[in-house]
Amino acid sequence: MSAVLKTLANGVRVVCDPMPGLETLALTVVAGRGAANEDPARSGWAHLLEHMVFKGAGSRSSRDIVEVIESQGGSINAATGYERTSFQVRALKGGLDLGMDVIADLLLRPTLDEADLVREKQVVAQEIAEAADAPDDYVFDLIQTAAWGEHPVGRPILGSVETVNAATNAALSVWRGALYAPDRLVISATGAVDEAQLMAAAERAFGGVPVGECLAEPVAAPFIGGHAGEVRKLEQSHLVFMLPACGAREQDYFALRIFAECLGGGMSSRLFQEAREKRGLAYNIDAYSDTYADHGALGIYAGCAAKDAVETAKVCAEQLVALARHIEPAELARAKAQLKAHMFMAREQPLSRAEQAAGQVLLFDRLYPPAELAHEVDAVTPADIVRLGERLLGSRRCATAILGAKSALKAGPAFEAALFAAA
Incomplete structure (x- = not known):
């Protein structure tokens, strides 16, 4: 069976790629924006936002988000890069609808609580410190800056303690709307998936997201050296x-x-x-x-x-x-x-x-x-x-x-x- 690509009315693209014989599925919702879209004052915000949406979304608490997926045999994760941010669920056959609903809550309805933000800034600060303490990681931050200079890809994805601490819930909420806008969202499902079920779940979860104002794409980074x-x-x-x-x-x-x-x-x-x-x-x-x-x-x-x-x-x-x-x-x-x-x-x-x-x-x-x-x-x-x-x-x-x-x-x-x- 070959993969199928379709597009919802608001621009969200959906990939269905069944893998016959599998008893599990993988669902990823990828926003085609990340740290490369940040200006210097918002360095690290894409990664911070990825953390924050897991603190609570929709009607679920941080614990509920994990437990509702794991109780069905699944797992949930996310990753922030320079040009994309991914939210991923692995699940048993039949777990597509739940996975789609949970990810939709993360991207579209995060709680963004003030107390959670204070705590998560401390967590990210420790993550920044941990990266600096790992020489085989930190040396790659050094080369990014040496190669790309002041361009966003020349800055660490984690940002700095100063820029992360400058984030507010109000600012992160606006940033979320731009970063996860439908014009750069791709829903991709593989394994034990059915096209009709996937399209119905995608339409239900993401079809109503307004198009809104699109972020300008970052310019190609000049290699400074x-x-x-x-x-x-x-x-x-x-x-x-x-x-x-x-x-x-x-x-x-x-x-x-x-x-x-x-x-x-x-x-x-x-x-x-x-x-x-x-x-x-x-x-x-x-x-x-x-x-x-x-x-x-x-x-x-x-x-x-x-x-x-x-x-x-x-x-x-x-x-x-x-x-x-x-x-x-x-x-x-x-x-x-x-x-x-x-x-x-x-x-x-x-x-x-x-x-x-x-x-x-x-x-x-x-x-x-x-x-x-x-x-x-x-x-x-x-x-x-x-x-x-x-x-x-x-x-x-x-x-x-x-x-x-x-x-x-x-x-x-x-x-x-x-x-x-x-x-």
């Missing part, structure tokens, strides 16, 4: 290197995914083999693509001893430049197989499948069948990889973030020098 570093007494230094690349809507998207896979996507990748297996420089090292709708980046992460940081940076630069110049046919074929496996294995998990479909609708206003995705991956040629490599290096910009001993901070400039000297 630069070096960020912080000295900490750690057993291991954490290094992240980033280059400007393409967005998810651009022609080179799949070439970027394959490039990252070849560079550092697995145990056969260039970085793993050279930095870990041959030289023993790092236990953890990988490359990744960080893409948004209209901009993106290629990133590398490594955790290593401070004494090896500079050498690790040079190896990363050298391997990146070498791949940008030439890719072996067997290497390209292996990366394509790995990428397709990642995408198709995710489709075997109902929640991942529902989220993937919602993302496609938000980006392209359509669904991509697996065969079409496979074709896009298989169509990438060695010339495409070289063209992407020229784009990665052609800007002569990079961003680096180093967290660890003082001597490790030299790895940032060392990466840049080795990268562009070799290029």
Whole structure:
């Protein structure tokens, strides 16, 4: 059975994707807005609002929201990103109507109690502190700022204690109406779901939401680049290197995914083999693509001893430049197989499948069948990889973030020098 995409009269889009043989379902309602829509004064508000709606919504208390789902064998969760906010329910067959009603209450009828807001600000403050205490998380906040500067994606999704404390219930209520407006809402259900039941539930829960005033979409972030570093007494230094690349809507998207896979996507990748297996420089090292709708980046992460940081940076630069110049046919074929496996294995998990479909609708206003995705991956040629490599290096910009001993901070400039000297 193939997935179906339909649209309610107010613009809310609905995806129904049955998976025969399953006794469970996944329901996600995704608002195609998030931290990237925040101005500096509201930094962290999308995440704070996600927390607050769980404190009470409709006629249910915070405890009721969880218990009513779990009493039927389900689970409920949410996540805030830069470009979307997701509310997710996993349930047994037959749990669709309840899941839809609870999520609708969260998005449309949160209580937003003043006492809850005071307490939740304290909770988020602890979450911010916890992230700062986790070096392998915090270093990615540093690289976001180094790469994207003052643009919203250059700020942490959690915001700061100051901006979170500035939020009021009245302001959050207005913000909720804009953030969760129907023009950017996608309801996506997979697994043991029926199209007629889903459409009836979606219409009942979300069909009456007024269109209202639409938020302007954020502009693509210009890649600023630069070096960020912080000295900490750690057993291991954490290094992240980033280059400007393409967005998810651009022609080179799949070439970027394959490039990252070849560079550092697995145990056969260039970085793993050279930095870990041959030289023993790092236990953890990988490359990744960080893409948004209209901009993106290629990133590398490594955790290593401070004494090896500079050498690790040079190896990363050298391997990146070498791949940008030439890719072996067997290497390209292996990366394509790995990428397709990642995408198709995710489709075997109902929640991942529902989220993937919602993302496609938000980006392209359509669904991509697996065969079409496979074709896009298989169509990438060695010339495409070289063209992407020229784009990665052609800007002569990079961003680096180093967290660890003082001597490790030299790895940032060392990466840049080795990268562009070799290029």
